[in-house]
Amino acid sequence: MNEFSGSTNFEISDQKVTDSCPSNIALIKYWGKYENQIPANPSISYTLNLCKTNTEMAFFAGEEFSVMTFLGGNEELKFAEKIEKYFKNIREYLPWILQGRYLITTENTFPHSSGIASSASGFGAIAKCLMQLDQTFSGSSNEEEALKKASFLARLGSGSACRSLYDGLVVWGETKEVLASSDLFAIRYPNDEIHPIFKNFNDWVLLIHEGEKSVSSTVGHGLMNTNPYAQRRFQEAHENFLTLKTILKDGDMDAFIKLVEHEALTLHAMMMMSDPAFILMKTGTLAVIDKIWDFRKETDLPLFFTLDAGANVHLLFPANKDEEQIKEFIIKELIQHTQNNGVVKDVMRF
Missing domain, CATH: 3.30.230.10 (Ribosomal Protein S5; domain 2)
Known part of the structure; x- marks a missing residue:
């Protein structure tokens, strides 16, 4: 037992x-x-x-x-x-x-x-x-x-x-x-190992594609069994925990953004390197990512993304004095890339 x-x-x-x-x-x-x-x-x-x-x-x-x-x-x-x-x-x-x-x-x-x-x-x-x-x-x-x-x-x-x-x-x-x-x-x-800057976040999900995925997550997980890069990916996840532990304690937002976006892109890279290969991102996904990068370069505001096993984009940004400017940008520039002007607004507070 x-x-x-x-x-x-x-x-x-x-x-x-x-x-x-x-x-x-x-x-x-x-x-x-x-x-x-x-x-x-x-x-x-x-x-x-x-x-x-x-x-x-x-x-x-x-x-x-x-x-x-x-x-x-x-x-x-x-x-x-x-x-x-x-x-x-x-x-x-x-x-x-x-x-x-x-x-x-x-x-x-x-x-x-x-x-x-x-x-x-x-x-x-x-x-x-x-x-x-x-x-x-x-x-x-x-x-x-x-x-x-x-x-x-x-x-x-x-x-x-x-x-x-x-x-x-x-x-x-x-x-x-x-x-x-x-x-x-x-x-x-x-x-007590989390800096206050990471405890009050927005997550707005842009609904780039609202239909069923072309490849289910169950199938995607299974394809990692034959993915030639799988073992290196598993090792990297362990390494990223060590990096994240320091980031969370120190409140290093720039490093947090870099790691979270890298993890999202790595997830989809694994899909593209499977056999058979598959791509769940859509043109709207890529357009949103490009605009986020340009926006961050121009404003230095902490808007960034993560992705699940699909085309839709989770927009992450702290709930602070800068959030109204970020929300205005999302509404003006990013929602146009969704399938039906769809966005789900959520928060993470603890």
């Missing part, structure tokens, strides 16, 4: 629980994984505040195991199949989980296919609901341990979901640079 094995002493009953979980955006990227959702390299992310998944889970004790899911009021059969498989995979950790029927309804506060990780917020919310049920059935009341186990369970559904269980800067993946970091669950980056 490991520390997350479920108690055999439980008593099930009909229950209805609700919970919510935000999405996150990685600064040092996780790209490439091993069996059981073990990351090939450590990652660190900002947890968002406004972009979240709200989930209600009804459990009908003693009925034949099945899952019915609704997203935005519409029944999602494929997602229900995915959740059924997920529940079967985690029965070792929640022994009661197959002893009833589920009705799960979810709502996202952000558009689908927006470059905001709905799988992270979605599985995070489901894991939190499951731990509410587990605490009720087993009588456990240790909230810290429940959150840690929820992060562990969320990881088994969607790797990056484990980071969404905590606010602020969050680390997933074992690295000697962060004490108690683990491949099995995420932890908060030590708050």
Whole structure:
């Protein structure tokens, strides 16, 4: 048994629980994984505040195991199949989980296919609901341990979901640079090691492309198994943690911008060097990046970008005296490159 094995002493009953979980955006990227959702390299992310998944889970004790899911009021059969498989995979950790029927309804506060990780917020919310049920059935009341186990369970559904269980800067993946970091669950980056300049940030997501990606993240991760540059990339992620640790403590914004943008471009470089190669950026993505670089050169204001595994651009900038000038530039010069004038505005505060 490991520390997350479920108690055999439980008593099930009909229950209805609700919970919510935000999405996150990685600064040092996780790209490439091993069996059981073990990351090939450590990652660190900002947890968002406004972009979240709200989930209600009804459990009908003693009925034949099945899952019915609704997203935005519409029944999602494929997602229900995915959740059924997920529940079967985690029965070792929640022994009661197959002893009833589920009705799960979810709502996202952000558009689908927006470059905001709905799988992270979605599985995070489901894991939190499951731990509410587990605490009720087993009588456990240790909230810290429940959150840690929820992060562990969320990881088994969607790797990056484990980071969404905590606010602020969050680390997933074992690295000697962060004490108690683990491949099995995420932890908060030590708050006293973060300069105040990094604790109040805007994240505006430009919706360059709102459709489905041409290559899924799951397929993309798999292609790292044969990528000739994969091992060097994994090594670089470890090296970047050492660099970032100093940056975060010293408040070096210029170095932070350089590292975050490099990580974003490296992620997409790995895609272009896969076999088969694929490109998820669009012409609008590149146009926005060029304009950001020109703007920063002309104004010396800290507007910069990161990218997820898609075309959309996360615009990062501190919430301070310069933010109104930056917002004006975004509205005037960058939103025109989106598909439908789409932008999702969020903040990271902790």
